[in-house]
Amino acid sequence: MSASSGENDDFLYELKIEVEAEVTLAESSHPEEEVGLPVTEWLFDPTDVEREEIGLRGLLDAVEVLEGEHGPDDHRPGNA
Template sequence: MSAPSGENEFLYELKIEVEEEVILVGESHLEEAADLPITDWLFDPTDAEREEIGLRGLLDAVEALEGDSRPGEHGTANA
């Protein structure tokens, strides 16, 4: 990951925040929570899994935008 510069600063900071959220969701031990009785749940494991999927999609989008905004890469396809 490169250091932020000008217009990329927002994307850089957003990427850091989303990565931190993905780590937090990953550390929530969804499998263990699903094994508990429903009355002991602090969160719904299915909702947490949906949140992780959404965060990973957002992270992919931020990375794609970062790639599109790098100098010298305009007009190239990111496959």
């Protein structure tokens, strides 16, 4: 059984909101500031934060493609 188009649209919209919130949180963590501290004082590994942000941006791009918000040319570097 497949979901209706309206249910899919609602799901994608809610997923997009959640992913955008996670990207904002990752951006606000400022991992570059942690690098200047001794490793024993790190609350998180800055590299892990960077990887997570990259993954979240990829997921956000995928959701936007499914929503039809971007054409194929919009994903070239410099077209953010």
